């Protein structure tokens with residue numbers, strides 16, 4: 001059963017169609033929802049949580065209809081909102097315990113789960129200090145912790161890497177991946193950066209102006225291309241010239257030579273050419289596309305990390 005399914009889902013605000021007949025099915029795993037700012041990602045999440053009503057079409061989460069089963073869905077789903085929404089004058093522990101209690105956990109269980117989950121997201125002694133003094137990265141971790149504290153089956157994370165520096169972003173992406181691998185929780189994570197979703201998602205859904213552009217396994221986005229990546233121990237330029245003289249089409253990407261595969265003998269020609277010049281091969285393999293390249297010239301606003 002898909003964890004999320006939408007059928008012709010449409011949401012219109014005055015003067016704007018935020019979602020336009022969106023039909024998509026999302027299976028358990030780590031699924032990325034990517035689109036430029038304004039593509040409709042937050043609108044979709046709010047409808048899925050039963051917090052906003054669609055203009056037309058249908059959506060279900062964990063098999064439950066979003067219109068008739070909003071409270072049940074919210075009981076089984078964790079939500080990390082995009083914007084800052086934390087109270088400044090309470091500690092992470094107080095806040096997350098409060099959220100756990102709101103989800104129906106008894107006091108003891110709420111305290112225990114809070115301690116576990118704050119440790120899991122990497123907050124230790126700081127968890128007793130008021131949130132107002134936290135860095136952006138620490139606040140994002142508190143938001144993530146409150147989304148997980150009631151042990152949901154699915155979490156929806158809206159732009160969890162927003163405002164983070166590269167190190168903080170890497171740590172957050174690793175944490176998100178572990179939500180699924182350590183706890184078996186299904187994850188829907190949004191970003192306007194294709195490159196970061198490519199790193200942690202099993203499946204990526206791309207929307208643009210509320211329209212579904214593509215929904216496929218990450219491996220399909222990054223499928224092998226008809227090109228070889230060649231890296232040599234020395235003499236990159238000489239090798240490029242010799243390969244061109246041998247009739248191959250070659251372009252350079254830094255130290256890597258990209259060679260068009262024209263037939264099964266392309267591998268042999270490259271190997272022999274490099275050997276004839278007295279150099280060694282560091283790499284000879286099919287070049288893989290990055291997701292961002294697949295969309296170059298397509299969804300112009302969607303950028304790589």
Ligand SMILES: Nc1ncnc2c1ncn2[C@@H]1O[C@H](COP(=O)(O)OP(=O)(O)OP(=O)(O)O)[C@@H](O)[C@H]1O
Nearest residue numbers: 013014016018035036037038039040041042043044
């Ligand atoms: N309550 C609202 N009233 C009117 N228009 C809205 C409302 N909420 C969203 N929109 C518009 O709907 C479109 C989709 O917005 P949405 O917030 O879903 O996009 P997004 O992909 O999440 O982008 P962002 O990352 O910037 O939040 C945008 O054009 C936005 O201006």
